[in-house]
Amino acid sequence: MSTTAAAQRVFNFSPGPAVLPLAVLEQAQRDLVSLPGYGMSILEMSHRAQGFLDILASTKQLLRELLAIPANYQIVFLQGGSRLQFSMVPINLLRGQGEAADYLSTGSWSKMAVDEAKREGQVRIAYDGKATNYDRLPTAAEAGLNPKAAYTYLCSNETIQGVQFDKEIETGGSPLVIDASSDFLHRPLDFKNIGLVYACAQKNAGPAGVTCVIIRDDLLERSQDNLPGYLNYKNHVKEDSLYNTPPTFAIYLMNLVLRWLKDDVGGLAAMHKRNKDKAALLYDLIDGSNGYFKGHAQPANRSLMNVTFRLPSEALEKKFCKDGEDRGLDGLKGHRSVGGIRASIYNAMPVEGVKELASFMREFQKSNG
Known part of the structure; x- marks a missing residue:
């Protein structure tokens, strides 16, 4: 894949079809x-x-x-x-x-x-x-x-x-x-x-x-x-x-x-650790947001693959998705039955993508809290 094409890739948080490893695509x-x-x-x-x-x-x-x-x-x-x-x-x-x-x-x-x-x-x-x-x-x-x-x-x-x-x-x-x-x-x-x-x-x-x-x-x-x-x-x-x-x-x-x-990853035990570390970046932020971000799943049963949460209003959720797209964070809209936001962070989602989402969430709360 050309350097230009790789640089144009967004962070794809879609629930599926979902992100694939860049090395595989190349x-x-x-x-x-x-x-x-x-x-x-x-x-x-x-x-x-x-x-x-x-x-x-x-x-x-x-x-x-x-x-x-x-x-x-x-x-x-x-x-x-x-x-x-x-x-x-x-x-x-x-x-x-x-x-x-x-x-x-x-x-x-x-x-x-x-x-x-x-x-x-x-x-x-x-x-x-x-x-x-x-x-x-x-x-x-x-x-x-x-x-x-x-x-x-x-x-x-x-x-x-x-x-x-x-x-x-x-x-x-x-x-x-x-x-x-x-x-x-x-x-x-x-x-x-x-x-x-x-x-x-x-x-x-x-x-x-x-x-x-x-x-x-x-x-x-x-x-x-x-x-x-x-x-x-x-x-x-x-x-x-x-x-x-x-x-x-x-x-x-x-x-x-x-x-x-x-x-490249080193097996499923290494993949599991990577997945837990990625999910913690988002769940720790949600838990520390003083209720601004509210997770759907109970903490004991939270998914490492799909992080679901709500914002204080549907208007803010719509803005969150739009602003996220403008920042290269794609596919964040939650399913209609739950609403809110869904960040799918499957195996191939790089930690850099999760860090970028976490940074965006902190900035969004600060600007729209």
Whole structure:
């Protein structure tokens, strides 16, 4: 990427599709016309060509290394985003099971997952945070999870409300299913209790168009042969993500992101520390603003990925977003269901961008307090 083009980049706080590492964009730009060693662009390459098969295998291996994925889990790359997984999970894991699935409804995305799951079988809403506009997560006692549930479903990070689970919950034996779409790869995972984890890439792992699903072998056996072909996890595992033409360019870009995490960042533990440090810059400022900035999420459940907060009036919030854009801080408007401001500070958001936002917030309060 030219120096001029890089200098024109703003700090992108959009909730997704979101900021990508500059090094990844520059590598993709260098390789776009002709992938080194193959004489053609990845955009032109057959999904069955050795060049792409090498990229596919490398992407899976990098995921196994970064997340320490055990051998009894399979990795597949699909399309359709989280909305397709809202249906695929219960279609494959709930049909024919004697117990209901437990769902934790902690925000907009998990609520949508509940609505889709109810079409496929018995669902028990173990916790519903609607009464407090999803500003916190349940305690273990509040959730009261069924250890014999067909599975226990949660969204690890709610982008709209800005609440996040900071570790894997204990389910007592029920397989844990995680929608990690908006915090995938932001920290290591403990697979002890995880049955399935999925993530659409456009928040933290790559561009829009590819969804990664990691599923334990024993849960694959629940997929029934009479399911529509694309909706059956077994078919995608059997065909190594080539059941249909996969999103080749998106998988290639995910590969570059994974290499960046491994080689440039130093792994997920280092990424987690970086994410905590970035989030603290904003939350400390919010807490020290004497109420001028009011966070939506309760402090114990705040997201490291999406910092949501309000200002004293909607007029000030509108001005905040406009002035921020003028300063090169893009995508700060909050979702309509929560309002206010949402700063999405995913893995690829550089600390310089967060510092610039924090400086702007201090100046804005001083000038408009």
